[in-house]
Amino acid sequence: MISYLEFEKPVATLDAKIAELRQTAAGGEVQIGAEISRLEQKSAELLRSTYAALTAWQKTQVARHPMRPHFVDYVRLMFEDFIPLGGDRLFGEDQAIVGGPARLGGRKVMLIGHEKGNDTASRIRHNFGMGKPEGYRKAIRLMELAGRFGLPVVTLVDTSGAFPGVEAEERGQAEAIARSTEACLALPVPMVAAIVGEGGSGGAVALASAERVLMLEHAVYSVISPEAGASILWRTADKAQEMAEAMKTTAQDLLALKVIDRIVPEPIGGAHRDPTATAASLSAAIGEELDAQIGKSAADLRAARAQRFLRIGDGA
Incomplete structure (x- = not known):
C-alpha cells in the first residue's frame, strides 16, 4: 500500500x-x-x-520516502552472488555501510553502499544509514580488495550524512571519511557511484568520489541537510524549503553544475511506486558506464576522477 x-x-x-x-x-x-x-x-x-x-523540497521528501528502495532491495533486484564482508579489521562492524563482491549482469564487481533499513528494528540496526568510522574503514578495505583483484567498484549512496555522535568523533570520523574519499580517488579500477536516495555531506562523498557519478531522477545530493542549513543561516528549520532551493540539491541542478554525470529516470510517482522498474533502469545505466571504462589504465582512471572534480561549476 x-x-x-x-x-x-x-x-x-x-x-x-x-x-x-x-x-x-x-x-x-x-x-x-x-x-x-x-x-x-x-x-x-x-x-x-x-x-x-516537483520543487527541490518535494524531491527531498521523495528521496526520504520510507518505502523507497534501499541497498538490500537493489541487491535483490539487480545483483547476483552478493557476499557481504564485515568488519574493518580495526574496531568492529558497522551495518550502516554494507559491501562485498557481487555480479551485475555477469560483470564481477565490488558493491558498497548505505543501508537505512525498512522498519523500526532494521533502521536501528543499520543506524538509519549513518556510517561510523568503522563503516568507512570497511569501505576502504573493500576498495583495496577490489584494486588487488581487479574488480570495478559500484557504490549505492543513500545517507542523510555520517553519524555525528560523540563516539564516532572519538574514533576519528573525519579522518575515516577523508581516507575513504582518498581511497576512491586512488582506485586503480573503474568506479561508478549512484546516488539512489539522499546524498548527504561527507558521508556521501566518501563513497561517491568516482569518475562517473549517476543520480536517480528524484534523489538529492547536498553538503548539508536543508533543515540543518536553515538552522545555521536563519536559526530555524522552518526555512528548510528555501534552503533546499538555494543549495541546488536536485539531480537536474547538479547535472547542470557538472557535479554529477547522468540522471537515471524513475517511474512516474517515484522509485517507491515501482522498485523493479527503477532497479532495471539503474542496472542498465551502471552497466553502460562500467563497460565504457573497460581497458582504461589506472593512471587514466585517476586522471578522470581528478578532472571531473576540477570541472564542477565550469560554465555554470
Whole structure:
C-alpha cells in the first residue's frame, strides 16, 4: 500500500475514491467500470503532472520516502552472488555501510553502499544509514580488495550524512571519511557511484568520489541537510524549503553544475511506486558506464576522477 506524501493529497483523494468504487463494483450490483477507468486515468495524469513539476523540497521528501528502495532491495533486484564482508579489521562492524563482491549482469564487481533499513528494528540496526568510522574503514578495505583483484567498484549512496555522535568523533570520523574519499580517488579500477536516495555531506562523498557519478531522477545530493542549513543561516528549520532551493540539491541542478554525470529516470510517482522498474533502469545505466571504462589504465582512471572534480561549476 502506497504511503502518500503531503503534496500528493489530491492523488490520494482520487485513489481513495477509486478504491471505494472498486469495492462497490465487487458486489456486482452496479456497473461502474467506465467511471473507475475514467478516475484511474485522471489519477495517473495528476500524478504525472505533479511529478513533472516537483520543487527541490518535494524531491527531498521523495528521496526520504520510507518505502523507497534501499541497498538490500537493489541487491535483490539487480545483483547476483552478493557476499557481504564485515568488519574493518580495526574496531568492529558497522551495518550502516554494507559491501562485498557481487555480479551485475555477469560483470564481477565490488558493491558498497548505505543501508537505512525498512522498519523500526532494521533502521536501528543499520543506524538509519549513518556510517561510523568503522563503516568507512570497511569501505576502504573493500576498495583495496577490489584494486588487488581487479574488480570495478559500484557504490549505492543513500545517507542523510555520517553519524555525528560523540563516539564516532572519538574514533576519528573525519579522518575515516577523508581516507575513504582518498581511497576512491586512488582506485586503480573503474568506479561508478549512484546516488539512489539522499546524498548527504561527507558521508556521501566518501563513497561517491568516482569518475562517473549517476543520480536517480528524484534523489538529492547536498553538503548539508536543508533543515540543518536553515538552522545555521536563519536559526530555524522552518526555512528548510528555501534552503533546499538555494543549495541546488536536485539531480537536474547538479547535472547542470557538472557535479554529477547522468540522471537515471524513475517511474512516474517515484522509485517507491515501482522498485523493479527503477532497479532495471539503474542496472542498465551502471552497466553502460562500467563497460565504457573497460581497458582504461589506472593512471587514466585517476586522471578522470581528478578532472571531473576540477570541472564542477565550469560554465555554470
